[in-house]
Amino acid sequence: MELVIKMTRQGLISGEFVKAFLEYTSLFPIGSIVELSNGCRGKIITANITSFAKPVVRILIGPDGKALPPALIYEEDLAADTKLQIMKALASDFNGLSLMEGF
Numbered sequence: 001m002e003l004v005i006k007m008t009r010q011g012l013i014s015g016e017f018v019k020a021f022l023e024y025t026s027l028f029p030i031g032s033i034v035e036l037s038n039g040c041r042g043k044i045i046t047a048n049i050t051s052f053a054k055p056v057v058r059i060l061i062g063p064d065g066k067a068l069p070p071a072l073i074y075e076e077d078l079a080a081d082t083k084l085q086i087m088k089a090l091a092s093d094f095n096g097l098s099l100m101e102g103f
Contacts, residue, residue, distance in 0.1 A: 004018055004021070022049075022052045027052040027053055027055075028044045028047070028053075028055050028086065028089065029044065029047075030045060030046070030047060031043060031044060032044045032089055032092075033089070033090040033091070033092060034057060034086045034087075034088065034089050034090060035086070035087045035090055036057065036059075036076070036078075036087060037083075037085045037086075038063055039062075039064075039065075040059045040061060040062055040063050040076075041059075041060065041061040042059040042076070043057065043058050044056070045057065045058045048077075048078070048079045050079070051078075051079045053086065054078035055078060055079075055086075056076070056077045056078070057075065057076045057078060057086075058073060058074075059074050059075070059076055
């Protein structure tokens with residue numbers, strides 16, 4: 001997906017094509033593990049079709065790198081919180097998170 005976006009910026013692929021493509025896929029697929037700009041890490045739980053880079057993330061790991069206890073796990077809607085952004089996608093087994101953890 002990153003390569004497709006780079007190719008769009010270079011004028012090699014139509015931006016309209018990429019926008020249509022992202023309506024059927026996702027920049028960050030549901031279940032992806034990501035790191036946010038505040039240092040927290042979590043799992044994508046919902047895509048946002050109006051802002052492809054702003055999904056809803058269930059926060060599972062705090063900025064200190066420690067797993068949050070179940071009672072403190074929360075969701076961040078990145079479309080609503082404009083201060084937060086995804087810094088990078090992480091490996092699916094990052095920090096021992098299981099595929100179903102966070103769902």
